[in-house]
Amino acid sequence: MPVESTMKALLAEAPNSPLRTADVAKPVPGEGQVLVRIMASGVNPLDLKIRAGNAAHARHPLPAIVGIDMAGVIEEIGTGVSGFRRGDAVYGMTGGVGGIQGSLAEFAAVEAVLLAPKPQNLSMREAAALPLISITAWEGLVDRAGVKAGQKVLVIGGGGVGHIVAQIAKAAGAEVYVVDGASKADYLAGLGATPIDRDVDTVETYVARHTGGKGFDLVYDTVGGQGLDTAFRAVSQFGHVVSCLGWGSHALAPLSFKAATYSGVFTLVPLLTGEGRAHHGEIMREMTKLVEAGKVMPKLDPRRFTLADTDEAHRLIEDRQADGKLVVEID
Numbered sequence: 001m002p003v004e005s006t007m008k009a010l011l012a013e014a015p016n017s018p019l020r021t022a023d024v025a026k027p028v029p030g031e032g033q034v035l036v037r038i039m040a041s042g043v044n045p046l047d048l049k050i051r052a053g054n055a056a057h058a059r060h061p062l063p064a065i066v067g068i069d070m071a072g073v074i075e076e077i078g079t080g081v082s083g084f085r086r087g088d089a090v091y092g093m094t095g096g097v098g099g100i101q102g103s104l105a106e107f108a109a110v111e112a113v114l115l116a117p118k119p120q121n122l123s124m125r126e127a128a129a130l131p132l133i134s135i136t137a138w139e140g141l142v143d144r145a146g147v148k149a150g151q152k153v154l155v156i157g158g159g160g161v162g163h164i165v166a167q168i169a170k171a172a173g174a175e176v177y178v179v180d181g182a183s184k185a186d187y188l189a190g191l192g193a194t195p196i197d198r199d200v201d202t203v204e205t206y207v208a209r210h211t212g213g214k215g216f217d218l219v220y221d222t223v224g225g226q227g228l229d230t231a232f233r234a235v236s237q238f239g240h241v242v243s244c245l246g247w248g249s250h251a252l253a254p255l256s257f258k259a260a261t262y263s264g265v266f267t268l269v270p271l272l273t274g275e276g277r278a279h280h281g282e283i284m285r286e287m288t289k290l291v292e293a294g295k296v297m298p299k300l301d302p303r304r305f306t307l308a309d310t311d312e313a314h315r316l317i318e319d320r321q322a323d324g325k326l327v328v329e330i331d
Contacts, residue, residue: 009022011064029109030079033078034075059097065095068096068131091118132267136267152177156179163187182197218235219234221242244265313326
């Protein structure tokens, strides 16, 4: 019998405890899986909630390896896998919830259907920033709302998910407007979107200015809470609202009186239930096309992190000090 090999990983052992570097068993790819040498792990706010024990919806009991997004290189191919070879550079949203090993480790055995070829024009660090926010954006814009050329699309919040929503909508030929703080105006304008200052303009003001009072055809709320209530007020008659943060209690009358519709996005469902995982890989393949065509690019915070610095990356997100996506480089 061969001696079981090990790998370095970061363990979240108890709620709010520091992450601990540990030697754990190196996984072996099973049926339908590939073994990926992880080069970069994207950091998401959900990672912090899991660490704090405040994410029952993620079903990721501690102790655990967190990290939802990854980019890396395939080292081994399990049985029943086609379309990938050893040495392929890949990326995807592959674990860190539902008891599935996360990406803050040197290796992961990953279901091949969750993966897509990494865009050739992105570094591993850049690619690892994309999966969760891209899938969340795509499921809302394309799968739920069927974004079309010529539509007026309002994005509430231009952060992680929002800046990808804006770029996908623009690539689809929509007119894009993004509500956020004044500090993001130049960046959002550079994406081809019209920035709206959340601290200056009321929803009535920008609905009147940009739609003649009719409302926006499609509104994507990435903020939740009051942001979703704003979306209901900003949408047009027969329009569609999407939200990836549908927390709280909301009055539906503003939506109903317009005969508008609503869709919620819960991107974790395929990882939690096993249903629809192949579609996540399909979405990432579409994102690769958009990135390689120059139509989508993630915004990264310039600061760089290794496994040893992950606590600092998490602190920056908790303190809302990140200027773009944060990524931990594993290698």
